[in-house]
Amino acid sequence: MLSERRLQVLRAIVQDYVGTQEPVGSKALTERHNLQVSPATVRNDMAALEDEGYIAQPHTSAGRVPTDKGYRLFVDKLADVKPLSRAERRAIRSFLESAVDLDDVVGRTVRLLAQLTRQVAVVQYPSLSRSTVRHVELLALAPARVMLVLITDTGRVEQRVIDCPAPIGEAFLADLRARLNARVAGERFTEVPRLVQELPESFDAEDRGTVQSVLATLLETLVEETEERLMIGGTANLTRFGQDFPLTIRPVLEALEEQVVLLKLLGEAGNSEMTVRIGRENAHEGLTSTSVVAVGYGSGDEAVAKLGVVGPTRMDYPGTMGAVRAVARYVGQILAEK
Amino acid sequence: MLSERRLQVLRAIVQDYVGTQEPVGSKALTERHNLQVSPATVRNDMAALEDEGYIAQPHTSAGRVPTDKGYRLFVDKLADVKPLSRAERRAIRSFLESAVDLDDVVGRTVRLLAQLTRQVAVVQYPSLSRSTVRHVELLALAPARVMLVLITDTGRVEQRVIDCPAPIGEAFLADLRARLNARVAGERFTEVPRLVQELPESFDAEDRGTVQSVLATLLETLVEETEERLMIGGTANLTRFGQDFPLTIRPVLEALEEQVVLLKLLGEAGNSEMTVRIGRENAHEGLTSTSVVAVGYGSGDEAVAKLGVVGPTRMDYPGTMGAVRAVARYVGQILAEK
DNA sequence: GCCGGCACTCCCGTCCGGTGAGTGCCAGAG
DNA sequence: CTCTGGCACTCACCGGACGGGAGTGCCGGC
Numbered sequence: 001m002l003s004e005r006r007l008q009v010l011r012a013i014v015q016d017y018v019g020t021q022e023p024v025g026s027k028a029l030t031e032r033h034n035l036q037v038s039p040a041t042v043r044n045d046m047a048a049l050e051d052e053g054y055i056a057q058p059h060t061s062a063g064r065v066p067t068d069k070g071y072r073l074f075v076d077k078l079a080d081v082k083p084l085s086r087a088e089r090r091a092i093r094s095f096l097e098s099a100v101d102l103d104d105v106v107g108r109t110v111r112l113l114a115q116l117t118r119q120v121a122v123v124q125y126p127s128l129s130r131s132t133v134r135h136v137e138l139l140a141l142a143p144a145r146v147m148l149v150l151i152t153d154t155g156r157v158e159q160r161v162i163d164c165p166a167p168i169g170e171a172f173l174a175d176l177r178a179r180l181n182a183r184v185a186g187e188r189f190t191e192v193p194r195l196v197q198e199l200p201e202s203f204d205a206e207d208r209g210t211v212q213s214v215l216a217t218l219l220e221t222l223v224e225e226t227e228e229r230l231m232i233g234g235t236a237n238l239t240r241f242g243q244d245f246p247l248t249i250r251p252v253l254e255a256l257e258e259q260v261v262l263l264k265l266l267g268e269a270g271n272s273e274m275t276v277r278i279g280r281e282n283a284h285e286g287l288t289s290t291s292v293v294a295v296g297y298g299s300g301d302e303a304v305a306k307l308g309v310v311g312p313t314r315m316d317y318p319g320t321m322g323a324v325r326a327v328a329r330y331v332g333q334i335l336a337e338k
Numbered sequence: 339m340l341s342e343r344r345l346q347v348l349r350a351i352v353q354d355y356v357g358t359q360e361p362v363g364s365k366a367l368t369e370r371h372n373l374q375v376s377p378a379t380v381r382n383d384m385a386a387l388e389d390e391g392y393i394a395q396p397h398t399s400a401g402r403v404p405t406d407k408g409y410r411l412f413v414d415k416l417a418d419v420k421p422l423s424r425a426e427r428r429a430i431r432s433f434l435e436s437a438v439d440l441d442d443v444v445g446r447t448v449r450l451l452a453q454l455t456r457q458v459a460v461v462q463y464p465s466l467s468r469s470t471v472r473h474v475e476l477l478a479l480a481p482a483r484v485m486l487v488l489i490t491d492t493g494r495v496e497q498r499v500i501d502c503p504a505p506i507g508e509a510f511l512a513d514l515r516a517r518l519n520a521r522v523a524g525e526r527f528t529e530v531p532r533l534v535q536e537l538p539e540s541f542d543a544e545d546r547g548t549v550q551s552v553l554a555t556l557l558e559t560l561v562e563e564t565e566e567r568l569m570i571g572g573t574a575n576l577t578r579f580g581q582d583f584p585l586t587i588r589p590v591l592e593a594l595e596e597q598v599v600l601l602k603l604l605g606e607a608g609n610s611e612m613t614v615r616i617g618r619e620n621a622h623e624g625l626t627s628t629s630v631v632a633v634g635y636g637s638g639d640e641a642v643a644k645l646g647v648v649g650p651t652r653m654d655y656p657g658t659m660g661a662v663r664a665v666a667r668y669v670g671q672i673l674a675e676k
Numbered sequence: 677g678c679c680g681g682c683a684c685t686c687c688c689g690t691c692c693g694g695t696g697a698g699t700g701c702c703a704g705a706g
Numbered sequence: 707c708t709c710t711g712g713c714a715c716t717c718a719c720c721g722g723a724c725g726g727g728a729g730t731g732c733c734g735g736c
Binding site for chain 2: 697698699700
């Protein structure tokens with residue numbers, strides 16, 4: 001077990017390194033933080049921390065740099081989430097409040113996060129799987145062609161075109177629309193399959209085929225769109241990574257372009273608790289020198305989607321976590337009000 | 339006026355420089371392209387080309403590099419658009435054909451363009467201003483709350499929530515919906531304001547307020563959404579820019595994040611003709627060392643939106659232009675079929 | 677357990693000199 | 707007037723040498 005002072009030393013190393021981006025030495029440490037001991041003592045502590053794998057030297061006779069393990073300890077034990085100032089919180093709220101629709105909310109959230117953290121922001125659209133159906137609309141486009149429009153309580157709209165086995169009448173469509181909505185409006189997506197199960201049987205045999213294909217498309221939309229869309233922003237902040245970056249930045253940009261990767265990344269994050277994945281803790285190859293800070297957000301007490309930031313392992317964790325948490329909270333509020 | 343050979347020399351310089359990314363000298367030129375003259379002669383030509391501002395030396399006693407003006411001449415006079423191979427065209431088509439909805443079409447187009455050109459791709463969503471209304475739907479959400487859903491012929495769906503001055507009945511809503519659609523369905527967006535102008539007068543005085551607010555929202559949606567959304571991809575290709583790139587890449591990434599900038603960029607492009615903006619021809623500060631190749635695409639004979647790529651001025655213009663043109667053509671076809 | 681001192685390591689910036697690619701110019705030939 | 711070979715010149719680039727400096731590890735004393 002590490003002594004109290006050694007933990008302080010580790011904390012100081014992380015803070016300094018995050019600030020300066022340069023390996024930190026024993027002398028600088030004693031000066032900048034008022035540890036009440038001499039550099040020589042700190043050196044002993046650093047040697048111990050290095051033995052335990054919390055810090056490392058880029059090369060002999062250089063200062064120390066935290067390892068992934070060191071950051072992990074720092075985040076778990078040594079750092080508190082840094083709350084935002086009142087002014088910042090007010091700015092966030094008012095910026096998000098002026099959003100006009102869902103796209104705008106998500107877009108503003110991304111920009112906000114990117115700006116606050118000066119890192120890459122990733123925001124998932126509110127998830128369908130936890131939301132409820134507000135309305136299902138059916139529109140005749142052609143005699144045997146129907147457009148299905150699904151509207152959710154989070155304001156999302158999905159549409160599909162359906163080719164029906166037989167021509168359909170306006171009256172029948174109105175009937176189907178009414179019966180469908182009577183069953184599913186206000187219900188959770190997960191409930192829908194059960195609720196519509198027996199619907200075809202209540203129709204005449206000749207119409208059953210059409211009802212079947214409409215229902216099939218509806219269920220398909222629910223499933224497909226549960227895989228979420230997301231929006232990212234702030235990629236320009238990647239240029240602050242370091243000097244060596246063709247090599248560093250490229251795989252990150254590539255990873256960020258793959259929605260699947262990002263979704264998995266956010267997916268691994270806890271719902272209400274903030275999750276921090278540091279360096280190699282990230283499964284994806286290209287993100288081994290980045291950290292991901294993510295958290296769920298939602299309109300009610302339950303999370304409907306996630307958001308977070310991606311940045312270098314050498315990031316200001318308390319500040320980043322504070323910003324992520326605050327933004328998640330306010331987005332949730334805004335969504336609830338809509 | 340430049341002699342024929344000098345133009346050939348310029349062409350050779352552009353081609354070599356694009357290939358190697360290194361300043362090209364007189365000796366290398368005579369070897370790689372079979373100009374039937376000696377290096378000394380080429381040197382004279384190069385001196386002339388430099389006097390005219392078509393090429394420049396990074397420093398004394400280095401090879402030559404094309405200037406923006408040089409690329410301009412190359413694109414205008416010396417290069418032909420390079421058509422894609424049959425196999426490539428087939429691949430494009432089949433890749434785009436398997437798209438399921440509009441988002442998917444745009445998404446696939448972006449990936450395709452980015453991959454073919456190995457540059458950053460930008461695709462504008464089909465524009466509302468040129469499209470026609472397929473259907474307007476009105477849904478009662480609450481006694482005095484209506485959701486307006488606008489469906490376009492390109493498959494786009496926009497929705498807005500409207501707070502009405504008075505509670506509304508289902509019958510009235512159905513009536514309004516029917517009359518509204520009778521007037522605007524199938525019509526161009528630009529025609530809609532005129533077509534609905536007299537609609538309120540045909541309703542009872544008590545309902546007129548509601549009709550007014552619905553119409554106001556509809557018109558607002560048309561205008562607002564004419565400012566387009568767009569999708570970008572392939573930013574990882576920016577890492578191929580050069581070695582010096584914190585400085586080069588950063589402003590580009592920043593510019594790419596600003597939709598407004600991109601829209602203006604594409605907006606400046608011609609509709610059916612391909613437009614190439616080289617280096618400082620781009621108005622935006624951050625894009626002075628990039629070139630933009632853009633062209634309109636559309637489902638019929640008329641362009642509904644634009645797409646293009648952003649890359650270093652030192653790019654393979656014939657190849658890029660070929661890819662952009664081909665993709666635009668096929669996207670148009672796919673949209674027409676939907 | 678803490679501290680001062682000391683020798684050692686190694687990165688980094690700087691300063692050479694050599695090399696080579698490329699140029700400009702000139703004088704001569706067609 | 708145009709093309710060509712020759713020649714001197716200019717720099718960027720590379721590699722090695724060198725010194726300064728920051729940082730370490732260890733030792734012996736308090």
